[in-house]
Amino acid sequence: MTKYQDFLKNITECPFCENRKKVIFESKESFLTYALWPYHAHHLLIVPKRHVESLSELTEEEKGDIDFMQEKALEILKKLGYANITHMVREGKDNKAINHVHFHTIPNIRIGDLDHYGQERMELTEEGIQKTIKDIQKFL
Template sequence: MNKMLYTEYLAQSREDGCHFCNPRDRKFVENDGAYLTYGIAPYHKHHLLVIPKKHAQSFMELTREEAEQVWDIIRKASAVLLELVYESYTVIVREGKNEAKTMEHVHYHVIPDIHIGDLDHEGKERVVMTEGEIQAVSEDIENAMQKLTFTGL
């Protein structure tokens, strides 16, 4: 079975409007301002995304309260990756317009064990996860979340 290329996925999802405003994918945790999901075409198996609910191209367009709600979900994503026994992770904000950016909705990548120079430079196009891969990653994340209490985070 051939995997769908990320560019093909984006072309399909753009027909439905903003993919992040109208998510088809699983939300692991959310608050009034943001939600946590998986990266559909991940750089790493447990690549997570934090998406502000407000459609904005820049984090500068978010209110202080919205930014705090995003930060709350980033902290929870970080706790999940630590529970999955990763020793390091990188948080990257993607915003504005540039050729490497594929979505015109500010979002945050929370990626375990990655070197920043590896992103977008591996020489091959990312592929979309299969339903089986999505299910396996989702189970990993949900199992890790069940072990965590988010009090104080």
């Protein structure tokens, strides 16, 4: 059985640009497809047709189109009986397997009780809250 990491090593061309056979539904600027390596059944992906790496490179028209598609995916998953749905987009070279930005719509995953390091998640202290706000506000 192929492992996900092996699958990634064998990718030579962008699978979202090269393999349009996977398209379930499309709009003007984006398409809806399934995750080949899902976190859960009915894990869907919304992919802009134009190959861009980051959310920040999308045009306003593409973003509007993707919003429409996310709502569409949400509606479909609700009709399938799911009540808990997560929308997710990941950024950064180490955090993305495929460098064509895509938006996940995933039913029934739980973000969970463990943090990034596998430790039990801790509530932010007052100091942590203040530092977070200060760090973010520097760039607003």
